[in-house]
Amino acid sequence: xxxxxxxxxxxxxxxxxxxxxVVFVEVDEDTTLYExxxxxxxxxxxxxxxxxxxxxxxxV
Numbered sequence: 001x002x003x004x005x006x007x008x009x010x011x012x013x014x015x016x017x018x019x020x021x022v023v024f025v026e027v028d029e030d031t032t033l034y035e036x037x038x039x040x041x042x043x044x045x046x047x048x049x050x051x052x053x054x055x056x057x058x059x060v
Contacts, residue, residue: 023042023043026039027045
């Protein structure tokens with residue numbers, strides 16, 4: 001599901017870069033983009049490998 005608006009503003013991001021209670025997460029299928037550049041302190045998730053259940057169940 002995509003959003004038409006951002007969850008937070010760029011000003012909010014700047015204000016919270018050093019907030020220990022905030023974690024910025026980059027979620028992408030191509031994790032090499034994270035290696036090319038990301039928000040300082042951000043973590044990355046590969047959406048298919050890290051966020052989907054690897055066990056597929058078929059119904060008969």
